[in-house]
Amino acid sequence: MRFLRPNYLLLLVVVLSTITTKICAQSSNLTVNEDPKFQQLLSEKRKSNPNLTYNDRYKIQIFNGVSEVAKKTLTEFKQEYKNLDGTIIFNTPNYKVWVGNFRTRMEAERHLVDIKKKYKSVFLIKPNK
Numbered sequence: 291m292r293f294l295r296p297n298y299l300l301l302l303v304v305v306l307s308t309i310t311t312k313i314c315a316q317s318s319n320l321t322v323n324e325d326p327k328f329q330q331l332l333s334e335k336r337k338s339n340p341n342l343t344y345n346d347r348y349k350i351q352i353f354n355g356v357s358e359v360a361k362k363t364l365t366e367f368k369q370e371y372k373n374l375d376g377t378i379i380f381n382t383p384n385y386k387v388w389v390g391n392f393r394t395r396m397e398a399e400r401h402l403v404d405i406k407k408k409y410k411s412v413f414l415i416k417p418n419k
């Protein structure tokens with residue numbers, strides 16, 4: 291004697307799977323407990339370094355390489371060129387030192403000529419948004 295016919299077996303599998311999905315479904319309520327100090331820390335970070343965001347301005351890249359040398363290069367640059375701001379950007383696997391925040395290409399190229407005298411691999415970039 292047959293245990294169950296294939297049609298009944300298929301129907302049984304469909305019914306049981308429908309029942310179990312309704313039993314195992316999760317509710318859509320989610321509660322996130324965020325430390326209030328997190329928002330404060332985030333706002334302080336944004337205030338201290340607003341140049342981390344990408345924008346449509348021109349920048350000059352003065353270094354591309356490992357982290358320690360990038361930090362050293364940025365420190366030396368800030369000591370020599372106090373009127374230009376600089377930042378370190380991580381782009382796997384290298385660290386890049388970007389300086390300046392120029393509205394026009396002409397303004398950036400003026401500074402580029404001066405910076406090329408001190409740094410070897412210097413070039414002009416315009417980061418994407």
